[in-house]
Amino acid sequence: MPAAKSITVISSPYHVGAYAQAVGNGPLALLDGGLIDKIRGQGVQVYETTLPRVDSFEGEIGKSFELLRLTSKAVTEAIDRDSFPIVLAGNCSSAVGVSAGLSASSKIEGDHGCVWFDAHDDFNTPDVLSSGYFDSMPVAMLANLCWKTLLKSIPGFKPMDLTKNFVHCGMRDVTELERSRVIEAGFTVVWGDAENKVDFQRELRSAMIEKSLASSMVHLDLDSLDISVGQVNKFSAPGGLLEEELVGCLTDIPERTKPLSLTVASYDPSFDVEGSIPPVAIRSVVSFIKAMIQAGYITTSE
Ligand SMILES: NC(=[NH2+])NCCC[C@H](N)C(=O)O
Numbered sequence: 001m002p003a004a005k006s007i008t009v010i011s012s013p014y015h016v017g018a019y020a021q022a023v024g025n026g027p028l029a030l031l032d033g034g035l036i037d038k039i040r041g042q043g044v045q046v047y048e049t050t051l052p053r054v055d056s057f058e059g060e061i062g063k064s065f066e067l068l069r070l071t072s073k074a075v076t077e078a079i080d081r082d083s084f085p086i087v088l089a090g091n092c093s094s095a096v097g098v099s100a101g102l103s104a105s106s107k108i109e110g111d112h113g114c115v116w117f118d119a120h121d122d123f124n125t126p127d128v129l130s131s132g133y134f135d136s137m138p139v140a141m142l143a144n145l146c147w148k149t150l151l152k153s154i155p156g157f158k159p160m161d162l163t164k165n166f167v168h169c170g171m172r173d174v175t176e177l178e179r180s181r182v183i184e185a186g187f188t189v190v191w192g193d194a195e196n197k198v199d200f201q202r203e204l205r206s207a208m209i210e211k212s213l214a215s216s217m218v219h220l221d222l223d224s225l226d227i228s229v230g231q232v233n234k235f236s237a238p239g240g241l242l243e244e245e246l247v248g249c250l251t252d253i254p255e256r257t258k259p260l261s262l263t264v265a266s267y268d269p270s271f272d273v274e275g276s277i278p279p280v281a282i283r284s285v286v287s288f289i290k291a292m293i294q295a296g297y298i299t300t301s302e
Helices: 022-032 035-040 059-080 094-104 138-142 149-152 174-187 198-213 245-258 275-295
Strands: 007-011 045-049 083-091 115-118 166-171 190-193 215-221 258-265
Touching: 007 022, 007 035, 007 059, 022 035, 022 258, 022 275, 035 045, 035 275, 059 083, 059 094, 059 115, 059 258, 083 094, 094 115, 094 138, 094 215, 094 258, 115 198, 115 245, 138 166, 166 198, 190 198, 198 245, 215 245, 215 275, 245 258, 245 275, 258 275
Parallel strands: 007 045, 007 083, 083 258, 115 166, 115 215, 166 190, 215 258
Antiparallel strands: none
């Protein structure tokens, strides 16, 4: 894929298929906070699109998978126009649609990797899920470990080899079962820690050197941020990344792998009474775009 000539911001303002509910309000808050203008301020051409409502689909599961199909198509469509996709999502499961959309494009050769920022493993399957929170399975879905029939309905879906192609950064808010399942799965994790300060940037850098991923989707679940930065959603936790650490990590990524997409997910503004998160998220995204321009992966129109 040649250098992107523009960015396409694809908004998916939904929580389990419902428009503007809980984390579904996150994309709307980031847009209200001026994300698009801040990106345009870098001299990049920006297109915008919002996924349509899916109310006629069956229940939360049917609606959620229709959004993944739509996400896949929107991502492929952007890539095919040499436009870098930024997906603003309510649910982090959107990543599964993003990954499928990248695989579906003939412009991308070979398998892509994934750099995933999150306080959580998101590696549940329906058989081990105890909380009932549907949006806690996308990493298992990426690897085709559950929901196999519905995954096949997402255009381009291809299982990811997690041990080879996946790096997780910031995981800390996990049950004993979640932790042991992640360790057993054997994918790379830069663990967060509420007691001892972690050098996320250094550890992610060495993980990326070790993995040497040719190209990757970047997934930013905003609750990877430390709770002292702000309460991102009902699962926000201590021991995470400070703003400058997230900026440092995002800025390093284009030096180690070619980013193919960026997803920003899981922000529920109703938990962020002071509105601390949108400016942090927007500065982080803009720093990432600057690094992409610097690395020659996105061209400016100036
Ligand atoms: N990235 C997220 N916010 N994930 C949600 C985590 C949900 C939590 N592990 C649960 O099952 O209840």
